[in-house]
Amino acid sequence: MSKKIFIANWKMQLSPAEALKTAKDFVRTFKDFKGIAVVCPDFLSLAGVAKIFKNTPLLLGAQDVAAFERGAYTGEISALDLASYDTKYVLIGHSERRSYLQENDKLLAAKIRMALAQKIKPVLCVGENAAEKKQGREAAVIKAQLKGALNYLPNHGVRSLLIAYEPIWAIGTGLHCDPEKALRVKRTIEELCKRAGLKKTPILYGGSVTANNAADFLIPNGFDGLLVGSASLKADSFKNIVRL
Numbered sequence: 325m326s327k328k329i330f331i332a333n334w335k336m337q338l339s340p341a342e343a344l345k346t347a348k349d350f351v352r353t354f355k356d357f358k359g360i361a362v363v364c365p366d367f368l369s370l371a372g373v374a375k376i377f378k379n380t381p382l383l384l385g386a387q388d389v390a391a392f393e394r395g396a397y398t399g400e401i402s403a404l405d406l407a408s409y410d411t412k413y414v415l416i417g418h419s420e421r422r423s424y425l426q427e428n429d430k431l432l433a434a435k436i437r438m439a440l441a442q443k444i445k446p447v448l449c450v451g452e453n454a455a456e457k458k459q460g461r462e463a464a465v466i467k468a469q470l471k472g473a474l475n476y477l478p479n480h481g482v483r484s485l486l487i488a489y490e491p492i493w494a495i496g497t498g499l500h501c502d503p504e505k506a507l508r509v510k511r512t513i514e515e516l517c518k519r520a521g522l523k524k525t526p527i528l529y530g531g532s533v534t535a536n537n538a539a540d541f542l543i544p545n546g547f548d549g550l551l552v553g554s555a556s557l558k559a560d561s562f563k564n565i566v567r568l
């Protein structure tokens with residue numbers, strides 16, 4: 325069985341000083357960890373966290389990446405520079421970026437391409453909102469999001485893609501998705517990936533994950549990992565999800 329992947333998304337919740345302190349707590353807590361634990365700090369803290377994580381079992385992730393390699397793109401962060409800090413994963417198309425920053429499929433595909441070119445694993449986030457859930461349109465929404473991004477990508481280039489199913493209504497609300505329902509969506513995603521020629525695409529669940537519900541998503545034939553927001557802001561609570 326392959327190792328589960330646990331990703332901490334710190335979003336914009338911590339100041340750089342708090343992020344560096346928390347990173348040090350993570351290193352102490354995860355010093356003998358043998359699994360895959362990834363932390364995505366904010367960009368201002370990334371270089372500092374990279375230094376703290378050096379020669380530890382913890383991996384560095386980013387919350388976003390530019391859709392361009394280098395040049396006159398004010399405010400953007402290049403995959404080249406993320407790679408130079410040993411960034412291993414990058415979140416692409418988190419629902420907060422899709423909705424607040426109007427990120428679209430074409431842009432997300434370009435970001436995936438940039439990440440892959442630097443051997444950074446892209447984690448494409450998909451998920452339905454509350455209204456779409458009410459209409460029972462989960463599968464249709466996810467299909468459109470996946471197809472939308474994959475249409476712009478050559479098959480051979482996306483072997484290292486990961487997908488995170490994050491129902492928008494479950495993010496930061498304390499209302500996690502019923503695990504059985506989430507697993508049905510996972511099977512839909514698997515089917516779509518297969519049809520798109522993608523093999524072995526790890527599929528993660530995210531949305532109000534806590535130590536109390538994490539195991540329900542990680543049952544045999546369950547999700548390949550978890551993407552965690554609020555409960556990843558403290559080493560101890562993330563540790564309880566990872567079950568050290």
Ligand code: 13P
Nearest residue numbers: 333495496531532553554
């Ligand atoms: P919460 O775990 O706080 O619901 O956030 C989930 C998320 O958006 C992770 O990317």
